[in-house]
Amino acid sequence: MIVNLGSVALDTTETPFKSVSRLVGGSGTYSSIAASFFAESGLIGIIGDDFPEEYINLFREKLDLAGLVIGEGKSFHFVSSFGYDLGARTTIATELNVFGDWDPIVPEEYRNAEFLYLGNVGPHQQLSVLEQVDRPRLTVADTIEYWINTDRAGLIEVISRVNGMVLNDNEVRQLCQTSNLIMGAKEILDWGPRFVIVKKGEHGAILFTRKKIFPTCGYPLEKIRDPTGAGDCFAGGFMGHLARSGSLNEPAMREAVVYGNVMGSFAVEEFSINRFIPLTIKDIERRYNFYKSMVSF
Numbered sequence: 001m002i003v004n005l006g007s008v009a010l011d012t013t014e015t016p017f018k019s020v021s022r023l024v025g026g027s028g029t030y031s032s033i034a035a036s037f038f039a040e041s042g043l044i045g046i047i048g049d050d051f052p053e054e055y056i057n058l059f060r061e062k063l064d065l066a067g068l069v070i071g072e073g074k075s076f077h078f079v080s081s082f083g084y085d086l087g088a089r090t091t092i093a094t095e096l097n098v099f100g101d102w103d104p105i106v107p108e109e110y111r112n113a114e115f116l117y118l119g120n121v122g123p124h125q126q127l128s129v130l131e132q133v134d135r136p137r138l139t140v141a142d143t144i145e146y147w148i149n150t151d152r153a154g155l156i157e158v159i160s161r162v163n164g165m166v167l168n169d170n171e172v173r174q175l176c177q178t179s180n181l182i183m184g185a186k187e188i189l190d191w192g193p194r195f196v197i198v199k200k201g202e203h204g205a206i207l208f209t210r211k212k213i214f215p216t217c218g219y220p221l222e223k224i225r226d227p228t229g230a231g232d233c234f235a236g237g238f239m240g241h242l243a244r245s246g247s248l249n250e251p252a253m254r255e256a257v258v259y260g261n262v263m264g265s266f267a268v269e270e271f272s273i274n275r276f277i278p279l280t281i282k283d284i285e286r287r288y289n290f291y292k293s294m295v296s297f
């Protein structure tokens with residue numbers, strides 16, 4: 001099983017083409033749903049008592065919800081906007097609400113999970129969950145601008161204790177105070193993890209270990225609606241493929257990065273999680289195979 005810790009949000013997103021208000025989002029939502037196509041996927045998260053029932057019903061179809069709690073108060077609300085190129089995000093509001101002082105509890109049945117993904121919640125929440133799971137085979141974490149600004153030291157502690165870190169290019173620049181991604185990735189590796197993946201939006205992702213670099217391109221898309229959640233779906237595809245293959249060797253890691261790109265590409269084709277509702281594993285494999293033939297030479 002893949003256990004996903006992450007935010008479960010209502011997202012308000014503005015793009016030059018369309019804006020949407022309070023649609024389901026959050027790092028935990030995206031990563032757990034993307035992972036669910038590959039293996040059993042559980043979600044540890046908190047929602048408020050205003051969270052629409054229809055979204056909970058959607059979750060029930062794809063996820064194990066033993067770790068999802070309903071707090072008293074409002075759900076986490078994230079407001080952001082994208083410019084014409086749909087590249088860089090501007091955060092307009094981060095209203096933590098019930099998620100702010102949440103103490104995540106790992107349900108008994110998740111404590112021996114082999115695959116643990118710590119999505120972009122507070123570093124203290126990531127550490128608490130890490131401590132409640134007994135010796136997972138693979139632990140991977142992500143973060144977001146807000147946590148780099150508010151708890152950089154806590155985040156570095158998380159990074160020192162996980163096997164792998166996934167971050168986007170701007171987060172690496174901000175966290176490591178360098179304009180160069182290679183230098184940034186090396187610094188993060190020096191803090192302890194075995195690998196770092198730097199996500200570069202539509203331009204793909206780069207896997208760094210101490211010995212090797214594996215750069216990959218993004219899946220070429222003509223229609224992008226909303227980049228929100230691409231990074232979390234990348235992580236869900238990455239963890240999902242590794243859990244399904246059972247191997248953590250280098251070829252499996254490389255394949256997993258490509259599955260990450262593929263799942264990220266589906267996420268951005270629609271707002272919220274809408275693209276995943278009709279999606280099947282066949283669609284995923286078709287895109288993966290196309291990607292593979294595209295980059296072979």
Ligand code: AMP
Binds near residue numbers: 009011025078231233
């Ligand atoms: P991504 O686009 O993959 O980087 O992640 C976007 C998701 O992260 C959105 O659906 C947001 O609801 C969620 N998010 C944004 N800011 C935060 C935050 N400070 N803590 C937790 N989740 C967040």
